[in-house]
Amino acid sequence: MYLLLDLAFPAKRNSKLIAITLLSVLSGFGGAFIIVVLNQAVQHDPAGWVEYFLFAIFASLYGGRVVRIKLTEISNRIVLEKRTSLIEKLLNASYEKIEKVDKGNIRVCLNHDTETISRFAGEAVSIIRNSVTLLVSLLYLATLNITALLVSVAVFGIAIAFYYITSRRAGKDWTKNRDIQNLFYKYIDDLIYGYKELSMKKAKRADFQNDILQSCQINFETRVRGENRFTNVFLIGELLTFSIIGMVIFIFPLLFVLEPAFLLSYLLIFLYINGQISSLLNSIPQVVMMRISWARIKETIEQIENIKVNEQEREDEIEAVPASIRLQLHDVGYEYENEEDTPFSIGPVNCEFRSGEITFITGGNGSGKSTLAKIITGLYTPHQGYVTFNGMPVSQKYLSEQFTAVFSDFYLFEKLYGVSYQEKKQQLDQYLKLLQIDTKLTVDHGKFSTVALSTGQRKRLALLISYMEDAPIILFDEWAADQDPEFRKFFYYELLPELRQRGKCVIAITHDEHYFHMADHHLKMEFGQLKLQVLEGVGAEGH
Numbered sequence: 171m172y173l174l175l176d177l178a179f180p181a182k183r184n185s186k187l188i189a190i191t192l193l194s195v196l197s198g199f200g201g202a203f204i205i206v207v208l209n210q211a212v213q214h215d216p217a218g219w220v221e222y223f224l225f226a227i228f229a230s231l232y233g234g235r236v237v238r239i240k241l242t243e244i245s246n247r248i249v250l251e252k253r254t255s256l257i258e259k260l261l262n263a264s265y266e267k268i269e270k271v272d273k274g275n276i277r278v279c280l281n282h283d284t285e286t287i288s289r290f291a292g293e294a295v296s297i298i299r300n301s302v303t304l305l306v307s308l309l310y311l312a313t314l315n316i317t318a319l320l321v322s323v324a325v326f327g328i329a330i331a332f333y334y335i336t337s338r339r340a341g342k343d344w345t346k347n348r349d350i351q352n353l354f355y356k357y358i359d360d361l362i363y364g365y366k367e368l369s370m371k372k373a374k375r376a377d378f379q380n381d382i383l384q385s386c387q388i389n390f391e392t393r394v395r396g397e398n399r400f401t402n403v404f405l406i407g408e409l410l411t412f413s414i415i416g417m418v419i420f421i422f423p424l425l426f427v428l429e430p431a432f433l434l435s436y437l438l439i440f441l442y443i444n445g446q447i448s449s450l451l452n453s454i455p456q457v458v459m460m461r462i463s464w465a466r467i468k469e470t471i472e473q474i475e476n477i478k479v480n481e482q483e484r485e486d487e488i489e490a491v492p493a494s495i496r497l498q499l500h501d502v503g504y505e506y507e508n509e510e511d512t513p514f515s516i517g518p519v520n521c522e523f524r525s526g527e528i529t530f531i532t533g534g535n536g537s538g539k540s541t542l543a544k545i546i547t548g549l550y551t552p553h554q555g556y557v558t559f560n561g562m563p564v565s566q567k568y569l570s571e572q573f574t575a576v577f578s579d580f581y582l583f584e585k586l587y588g589v590s591y592q593e594k595k596q597q598l599d600q601y602l603k604l605l606q607i608d609t610k611l612t613v614d615h616g617k618f619s620t621v622a623l624s625t626g627q628r629k630r631l632a633l634l635i636s637y638m639e640d641a642p643i644i645l646f647d648e649w650a651a652d653q654d655p656e657f658r659k660f661f662y663y664e665l666l667p668e669l670r671q672r673g674k675c676v677i678a679i680t681h682d683e684h685y686f687h688m689a690d691h692h693l694k695m696e697f698g699q700l701k702l703q704v705l706e707g708v709g710a711e712g713h
């Protein structure tokens with residue numbers, strides 16, 4: 171029993187399991203007692219055994235019931251704990267780490283793997299009960315005839331060995347089956363988020379359908395192949411059982427002097443034990459699947475922990491956010507890790523950003539503007555150089571907290587997370603009007619009535635959220651790109667200067683040449699280098 175539990179969950183075991191195991195043992199004894207009582211009743215006076223029979227049924231069923239209820243709670247708690255710890259790990263890991271984790275795998279872990287291990291309760295109950303019943307029944311058999319016991323143990327031993335070997339082979343198919351689901355989940359994302367593109371072109375749809383159905387086909391094949399491996403083994407087990415029964419009934423009487431009553435007893439016990447063995451063996455595929463899912467969850471957690479990023483574990487000495495901010499990059503460099511011969515790198519970059527100033531970062535596509543933005547906002551840790559905040563080196567986490575950002579690939583949550591919206595109701599209404607989205611949506615208890623808006627309106631809503639976050643540094647990554655000319659003008663001539671006036675440190679990545687004069691500083695990226703640095707002076711005189 172211990173080994174079977176250990177096989178399913180090699181890591182930490184719940185102490186409650188000991189109590190549950192004892193109850194299961196009681197239930198298993200009850201199960202074995204049934205056959206002992208029946209056998210005695212058949213051979214002696216049945217009337218004298220009725221109360222024992224009822225007691226055995228009670229012990230078996232009641233023990234089983236209590237154990238099932240307890241284990242259902244425990245196994246679902248395991249699911250809850252695994253989900254919670256995975257979510258905690260994900261939410262506490264740096265962006266840089268999560269960017270490197272296979273998103274499909276995260277989904278399969280949180281969904282499929284945790285569900286698979288929730289089947290633990292049912293399986294554990296039957297494994298423990300059947301094991302005990304089997305053990306006690308075998309011991310009982312030993313008291314009747316030791317040769318009969320040895321023959322039975324040999325047959326069951328062979329069947330178990332076949333199952334063990336098969337489960338290892340099936341495990342390979344099921345591991346493949348589990349891993350193909352990572353890809354399948356990615357296809358589901360493509361199907362949902364890329365449906366616009368797919369629905370327009372028949373050829374595109376057909377190609378995509380081919381790929382997604384191929385992953386479904388592999389899923390089907392590996393699952394069926396794994397399960398079918400057991401079908402043959404199951405048949406071999408059945409064949410062995412019937413051979414033994416045949417041997418005992420037809421051949422043993424020719425070799426030994428045996429009472430017909432003994433043969434009947436043996437047959438009764440053997441068939442009963444065979445039932446326990448069968449359900450025990452049938453639990454093995456479930457255990458193998460649970461084990462794969464358990465291992466994948468563990469691996470994913472370890473993967474998140476082990477991804478090497480240059481994170482600095484630093485105690486930040488600056489506590490309250492100062493009124494005036496000076497953010498400086500000192501010889502900052504960063505290089506992407508990928509298979510390319512010359513992976514893209516930026517730096518060394520030296521620059522600074524201050525409160526009450528607007529800085530524009532410009533440059534061609536792929537010049538490294540967004541990468542620089544991710545370093546500035548603390549999402550990436552520089553591989554070289556360092557960043558200081560008011561002259562003090564700070565951690566990336568601290569840096570991120572000082573920012574609110576609207577990235578070009580921003581995500582709109584349907585709720586205002588991390589904002590005390592109750593206290594800012596008036597402000598919220600004011601911004602909704604200012605950004606001209608007050609007729610499009612309402613905000614109730616921090617929840618937006620809709621996020622189904624036009625691209626420009628979605629960006630305005632993202633801007634509203636960053637206004638509400640009210641951080642000292644604001645970063646816009648090509649924010650105005652999707653705005654109409656009127657609103658673009660409003661953004662550069664009204665919104666940005668207003669933020670500057672409020673003492674915010676404003677950083678905007680932009681391609682809008684017409685508005686370059688609105689910045690106090692202009693940084694230009696070229697092939698990962700900061701090429702042109704016009705410091706001071708442009709200001710808002712062109713307004």
Ligand SMILES: Nc1ncnc2c1ncn2[C@@H]1O[C@H](COP(=O)(O)OP(=O)(O)OP(=O)(O)O)[C@@H](O)[C@H]1O
Pocket residue numbers: 269506507508514533534535536537538539540541542
């Ligand atoms: N996660 C990543 N892993 C590896 N390489 C990346 C990654 N993100 C970006 N790159 C590479 O870094 C280079 C710079 O990308 P970046 O997004 O910083 O450019 P950009 O100046 O913001 O471009 P654009 O104006 O098109 O938004 C690109 O050539 C890209 O191949």
